[in-house]
Amino acid sequence: MAVVDAGAALRGNLVSRLRVGNPAAVVAFAVLGTILTLGIVVPFVAGSGDVAQEYDGLLPPSFDHPFGTDRFGRDVFLRCMAAARIDIALGLAVAVAVLLVGSLIGAVSATFGRGVDAVVMRATDVLLAFPGVVLALVITASLGKNPWYAAIAVVIAFIPLLVRLARSKALEVRSADYIAAARLSGASTWQIATRHVLPNSFKYPFVQSTLVASWAILDFAALSFLGVGVQPPDAEWGAMIAEGVGDNLLGSWWPSFFPGLMILLTAASFQVIGDWLDRRLR
Amino acid sequence: MELVLADIEVVYGKRTRNHAVRGVSLRVRRGETLAVVGESGSGKTTIAKVAAGLQKATSGTVAWQATGDGGVGGGPGGSPARRQRVHMVFQHPVQSLDPSWRIRRSVKEPLRYLGMADDEAERLVRRLIAEVGLDAQILDRYPREVSGGQAQRVAVARALVADPEIVILDEPTASLDQTVRGRILTLLADLQVRTGVGYLMITHDISSVRRLATRIAVMYRGLIVESGPAAAVLEDPRHPYTQALISAVPVADPRVRWDGVVALPRHPDGTLAVTSCPVPGSCHEHGPGLHEVGPDHVAGCTKAVDPQKAATT
Numbered sequence: 001m002a003v004v005d006a007g008a009a010l011r012g013n014l015v016s017r018l019r020v021g022n023p024a025a026v027v028a029f030a031v032l033g034t035i036l037t038l039g040i041v042v043p044f045v046a047g048s049g050d051v052a053q054e055y056d057g058l059l060p061p062s063f064d065h066p067f068g069t070d071r072f073g074r075d076v077f078l079r080c081m082a083a084a085r086i087d088i089a090l091g092l093a094v095a096v097a098v099l100l101v102g103s104l105i106g107a108v109s110a111t112f113g114r115g116v117d118a119v120v121m122r123a124t125d126v127l128l129a130f131p132g133v134v135l136a137l138v139i140t141a142s143l144g145k146n147p148w149y150a151a152i153a154v155v156i157a158f159i160p161l162l163v164r165l166a167r168s169k170a171l172e173v174r175s176a177d178y179i180a181a182a183r184l185s186g187a188s189t190w191q192i193a194t195r196h197v198l199p200n201s202f203k204y205p206f207v208q209s210t211l212v213a214s215w216a217i218l219d220f221a222a223l224s225f226l227g228v229g230v231q232p233p234d235a236e237w238g239a240m241i242a243e244g245v246g247d248n249l250l251g252s253w254w255p256s257f258f259p260g261l262m263i264l265l266t267a268a269s270f271q272v273i274g275d276w277l278d279r280r281l282r
Numbered sequence: 283m284e285l286v287l288a289d290i291e292v293v294y295g296k297r298t299r300n301h302a303v304r305g306v307s308l309r310v311r312r313g314e315t316l317a318v319v320g321e322s323g324s325g326k327t328t329i330a331k332v333a334a335g336l337q338k339a340t341s342g343t344v345a346w347q348a349t350g351d352g353g354v355g356g357g358p359g360g361s362p363a364r365r366q367r368v369h370m371v372f373q374h375p376v377q378s379l380d381p382s383w384r385i386r387r388s389v390k391e392p393l394r395y396l397g398m399a400d401d402e403a404e405r406l407v408r409r410l411i412a413e414v415g416l417d418a419q420i421l422d423r424y425p426r427e428v429s430g431g432q433a434q435r436v437a438v439a440r441a442l443v444a445d446p447e448i449v450i451l452d453e454p455t456a457s458l459d460q461t462v463r464g465r466i467l468t469l470l471a472d473l474q475v476r477t478g479v480g481y482l483m484i485t486h487d488i489s490s491v492r493r494l495a496t497r498i499a500v501m502y503r504g505l506i507v508e509s510g511p512a513a514a515v516l517e518d519p520r521h522p523y524t525q526a527l528i529s530a531v532p533v534a535d536p537r538v539r540w541d542g543v544v545a546l547p548r549h550p551d552g553t554l555a556v557t558s559c560p561v562p563g564s565c566h567e568h569g570p571g572l573h574e575v576g577p578d579h580v581a582g583c584t585k586a587v588d589p590q591k592a593a594t595t
Contacts, residue, residue, distance in 0.1 A: 177378040178388075180336050184369045185440070186395030199382040 025276035028269040032088070035266060039084030042077075050074065050082035051233045058252045068254035070240075071247055072233075076255055079235040080262050086230065087217050087237055088266060090151055094216035098158045099209040103202055104194070105159070106166025110174050110201075111193035120167075124160035132157040133219050140228040147236075150229035154216050162205050162212065169201035176200075207278045214270030221263050237263045283447045284349045285310045285333060285368070285482070290342035292328050292504075302328045304504040305342070310448050311349060315474065315481040317491040317512070319527065320501035329501070330452045330484045334370050346447075366392055369441040373453040375433035379425035385436050386421035392444035410439040413476075414469060431462035435469065442473060451483040455490055467493045488528060492516065500524045506572070510579030520581035 043050060052074065059069040067076035109120040127135065132154075139153035140146075173179065174197055182196050221238025223229035230236035232243070237259035244255030292303040303325040310316045310333075318326045331337035332344060346367065369392065372378035379388050386407060393403040408418050414435040425433060434454065441449045454470070455463040467490055474481060474494075483494060491498060491512070498516070499509040500523065508521040519525045572580040 177372045177374060178380040180334075181370065181372065181378050181388075181437075181440070182380070182391065183336065184334060184366075185392040185444075186366065187391065191395075196380050196383075200380065 022276050024272050028272035028276070031265050032269040032273070035084050035262065036088050038081050039088060042081035043085065046075075046078050050078045050235045058247060058255070060252070061254055067258040068252070070244060070255040071252075076240075076258050079240060080237070080258050083235040083237045083240065083259065084262060084266075086147075086235070087220065087263075090154075090220050091213040091217040091266070091270065094151060094154050094158065094220075095209040095213035097155045098162050098212050098216075099205055101155075102159045102162025103166040103198060103205040106163045106168075106205070107170045107198040107201055108190075108193045109163065110167045110170035111197050112189055117167075120163065124163050127156070127160040128164075130157075132215070133222050136219055136223055137226065137228065140223055145228050145231060147224075147230045147234075150220060150223045153223070154219050157219065158212050158216060162208060165208055166201055166205045169204045170197045173197050173200045203281055207274060207281055210270055210274035210277055214267040214274070217263065217267050217270070283312060283367070284347045285448050285480070286343075286345045286347050287329070287333060288343045288345070290329065290332055290339045290344070292325070292332065292337070293340045301504050303332070303339075306501070306504070306506050307342075308499055308506070308509070309347075310480045310482045312447055312480045313474070313478045314496040315483055315494045316497045316499060317483045317485060317495035318499045318501055319485055319488065319491055321486060321527075323503075324501040325504040326484045326486075326501050327452060330370070330450050330482065333448075333482055334368055334450050336370075366396070366444040366446040368448045368450065369444070369446045370450040370452060371434070371437050371441050371454045373456050375430055375437050375457070376425050376428075378437050379433060379440075381425055383424075384421065385423055385425065385428070388425075389421070389436060389440045389443055392440065396444055406443060407439075410443045411436075413442075413473065414439045415465075430458055431466065434458060434462075434466055438466070438469065438473070442477060442479060445477065446479060448480040448482060451481055451485075453485055453487075454483070455487065456485070463490070470494060488516075500527065505582065507583070508579075508581040509572075510576060510581075514576050514579045518576065518579075520575045520579070521583045524581070 053072045055065065055069045055073040055075060057069060057071045057073045059065055061068040065075050065077060067080060070076055070079070105120060109117045130138070136150070136153035136157040139156060140150045143149040143153070170193075179192060179196055182192050187195065220229060221236070221241070224236045224238035225242045227239075227242065230239050232239065240259035241256045241263075244252075244257075244259070247253075248256050286309045288307050290303055290306045291301070294300045294302055306325070306329060308316060308318070308329075318329060320326045328337065332339050335344070379385065389407045389410065390403050393406060398406075407421065411418055411421060416432060416435050416439070420428060420432060420436065425436075428436065438454075451470070455466050458466060470481065471494055473479065481494065483490070485491060495512040497510065498512050499506050500515070500521065501507070502523050508515060508519065508524045515524065516528065519528055572582045575581045
């Protein structure tokens, strides 16, 4: 509930602030919007065209097949767009999950003080000791090959980052007079953490979460590239790159180039948006 | 009910052992205002936090004593579930309100935790907001949308909404304009008459002490050096520090000065730094202690018993 309040407060500001004009952010929103729209519309129109092997293999980009076809005779454009839905949805879902869980844990950790804080901080230390992709790879490998597990693994890999950020902000908030006032009003420590500390330290993790979206897409693509995420024949950018790598060596660059381009555009857009939010909300 | 602090000691830092408060006892009753005055660093804010329960004392006790006037936990008129013991009004009013909460929610918060139904709480909040002289429209605003004076009125409304025994006022007017200051003090006095709340007022502002205090405790370096009925302490201050403090306001007697009040050297046993005391005596040899100098009036100076000598040196 408290989170919703903060969200509402942010929203009013954001809409008016985007209008002020930041060319990079406008381009980023446009790119992301286009990819997402095509990702939703194209597979809907094309049906199961992304997995159908109905064309000749490895046709170069042309009017009929703007991104060419892969070695199995599937249209790379259709596959890229089918994958867009999955990858962007995953990036956003991971960002939201990491934001909610991370900032809650951070706020609780800061508010409850010593004991709880020490446990949470040592736990994040352990998780942060591994690079995110490696951690996600270990988790996915032990859970099994499944895109859901890969998504969960990415969430777990990024939570410590947000916990740290949320906690450092929450520590500042915790010493504010209005926290003392809430305590005197009869709020329990849990109520203080969730109703006062969390909403007031939410802004910074919120900004960071757009960057998490971009990193999550990269990591998820990496996991699929390594074969533990989305499984063939389903389309996913990282998995498509993996499938196309061999063809690349033989001169057919398009099956791996276009999904790579998609990852680049999407991740870069999220970064630019995060950067813009950061400057706007500061 | 009476809030009783006994032998409170607060030490900051395990290594440095910085004594912020060195054995302070005081009591605040419903209906009266105890003003704790002293300069920055005298330990008065620490005392406020300890009294509010926001900070633990290193040693000493904070207790509530029944006085038979119908307070929390019994007596006529005291419905226990509806009442709070203590709330606080802070020095910086805007910072004492959660910036992401509307004012309505902040004022209502104490009632929510007491389990009051929302319509009843809403009625009470509106009544309190009217009593502190604000329009009910302000309830829908955020703290950043109101002035400092308005925010302090809101803070007063929140402090009183759950009918507490004692409200701690920590420099309640220090960050306000001169004109607003007077109005807030008048408001606090009115509300005390109407609700019978007790105030523990922490301040360095002698003029607000004159307006509100029934009793005064003067703190210096973590000790109470003088305490007594407001009139007695203001009209007949016995401790040289009290005299200096009162003389710091423009109307005071220019003969009485305590030079270098701020830069006094620290005396190892916690007594006053006698080297700069205008009334050097045996204070530093066996500690000052508190001497009875009038009815209910004590001062911690060996020379305090002789007002003439203290005042004219």
